[in-house]
Amino acid sequence: MQEVKASMAGTVLNVMVAEGDSITSGQELVMLESMKMEIPIEGVEEGTVAEVKVSIGDFVNEGDVLVKIK
Amino acid sequence: MKKILIANRGEIVERIIRTCSRLGIETIAVYSSADKELPYVKHATKAYEIGDPPAAKSYLNQDVILKIAQDEKVDAIHPGYGFLSENASFVRKVEDLGIAFIGPSADVVESMGDKITARKTMIEAGVPVVPGSAEIEDVTAAISYANEIGYPVMLKAAAGGGGIGMQRCENDQQLEKAFASSQNRAKAYFGNGAMFVEKFIDQARHIEVQIVGDKQGNIVHLYERNCSIQRRNQKVLEETPSPLISSETRAKIGEAAKAAAEHVNYTNAGTVEFVMDQNENFYFLEMNTRLQVEHPITEETIGVDLVEWQLLVAEGRSLPLKQEDILPTGHSIEFRLYAEDPSTFMPSPGKIETLHFKDMENVRIDSGYESGSSVSPFYDPMIAKIIVKGETRDEAIKTGQAFFEGFSLTGIKHNGPLFAQLLREEKFMQGDYSTAYLAENLTVKK
Incomplete structure (x- = not known):
């Protein structure tokens, strides 16, 4: 199980994957916005999305889990 | 006008309070729980906590802000920039309550807020616009249009702003890839997925013109600002007058901005933004229906207080100066001090340990923070604006150099070192730079 975490505190601007989607390594999963900057969050390995922990508009802190990949 | 509410945060609230205090006007500030320690909260006549830190729960919470405005019986609301400043439905609600909105009418805010409508309006006004499309339905139409005008193109969201919602595309493949993602993002972020395509202007400069109109129908322009030093399509440094443009072009762009404002019966302060190519051809980009972050450089060279003008106009009084009496002198540069890494431009939130601004002649500081603020x-990561002035551009640059050489801010990363270096770069000193300058030329040595 891979946990994809927020690299910095910010607001979830977009969620590009849903549970059950297969993803490739380096694919953009979530777009965060922090201090007027868009920060794409990518998966490291390929796999299947087990759980999406956030929705658009949520505020996340650095290190919060955004997506779980199996 | 006796009392106004300022629906914003940080330096711009301080800036507005300064003028109000001088004019004997009371100020009501609002703040989120994240901002309760900021200096502006103490400097307002009275301040109200309005909610949790995310903007949607505080600075964008129209009902809470309007309730305070009514309870306090304010005469007017100043929206500052960002947040609710260009939200037509908010402007309408303020107007309906019989409170003056310190800005243009809701109709003007609405028509300029949609970039596709704004382009159409400017074509009607006879103002040159960047060659571009109307609303594009789908990716096939976008590609066929891009081939017609030729790559590179900018794919833009009609509702975009603040540097978000635009992407440069070099070919069909890039445009195809960008279209769906940009449209989804525009829907998610702005609630409007309308897209259009514009020709990308190479080696362009961002030149904008300050305008102000009163309710008697008088409109003046207060000359141009060059805002081409940008990162991520967001401004970092602005100067006036713009280096390296002819006096003919300078007069022409001022008149074009005035024509744009006249066509929409503009009232209050606003800015018409243009993109200018290497041959000084200029094209309308968008109109900002509010006070700009960089308004101080215009104040410094023209010798006026734009917030005071905004208040006068909102009260129904006529503009204090005629076009022929607006005579800029000297040169002014604004540096936006950001909490960010000076080479990667990644934001760097955190607690400021020490922040001291040297008291220097010809340096104006508009700051929102102090030592100990977070x-x-x-x-937005802007900490303060440093505005320098000189009789000539060289003199203003020298003052800037002296300021940033000794500048220190500890606790978080900031882009002060970027300015120290930029002010010694030959091309910048010659005034020879486009919007690509920071991306192409400058990396701060660590």
């Missing part, structure tokens, strides 16, 4: 991740 820069939170919820809002």
Whole structure:
């Protein structure tokens, strides 16, 4: 199980994957916005999305889990 | 006008309070729980906490803000920039309550807020616009249009702003890839997925013109600002007058901005933004229906207080100066001090340990923070604006150099070192730079 975490505190601007989607390594999963900057969050390995922990508009802190990949 | 509410945060609230205090006007400030320690909260006549840190729960919470405005029986609301400043439905609600909105009418805010409508309006006004499309339905139409005008193109969201919602595309493949993702993002972020395509202007400069109109129908322009030093399509440094443009072009762009404002019966302060190519051809980009972050450089060279003008106009009084009496002198540069890494431009929120601005002649500081304040991740990372002035551009640059050489801010990363270096770069000193300058030329050595 891979946990994809927020690299910095910010607001979830977009969620590009849903549970059950297969993803490739380096694919953009979530777009965060922090201090007027868009920060794409990518998966490291390929796999299947087990759980999406956030929705658009949520505020996340650095290190919060955004997506779980199996 | 006796009392106004300022629906914003940080330096711009301080800036507005300064003028109000001088004019004997009471100020009501609002703040989120993240901002309760910021200096502006203490400097307002009275301040109200309005909610949690995310903007949607505080600075964008129209009902709470309007309730305070009614309870306090304010005469007017100043929206500052960002947040609710260009939200037509908010403007309408303020007008309906019989409170003056310190800005243009809701109709003007609405028509300029949609970039596709704004382009159409400017074509009607006879103002040159960047060659571009109307609303594009789908990716096939976008590609066929891009081939017609030729790559590179900019794919833009009609509702975009603040540097978000635009992407440069070099070919069909890039445009195809960008279209769906940009449209989804525009829907998610702005609630409007309308897209259009514009020709990309190479080696362009961002030149904008300050305008102000009164309710008697008088409109003046207050000359141009060059805002081409940008990162991520967001401004970092602005100067006036713009280096390296002819006096003919300078007069022409001022008149074009005035024509644009006249066509929409503009009232209050606003800015017409243009993109200018290497041959000094200029094209309308968008109109900002509010006070700009960089308004101080215009104040410094023209010798006026734009917030005071905004208040006068909102009260129904006529503009204090005629076009022929607006005569800029000297040169002014604004540096936006950001909480960010000076080479990667990644934001750096956190607590400011020490922040001291040297007291120097010809340096104006518009700051929102002090030693001990925290820069939170919820809002724009701007800490302060440093505005320098000189009789000539060289003199203003020298003052800037002296300021940034000794400047220190500890606790978080900031882009002060970027300015120290930029002010010694030959091309910048010659005034020879486009919007690509920071991306192409400058990396701060660590």
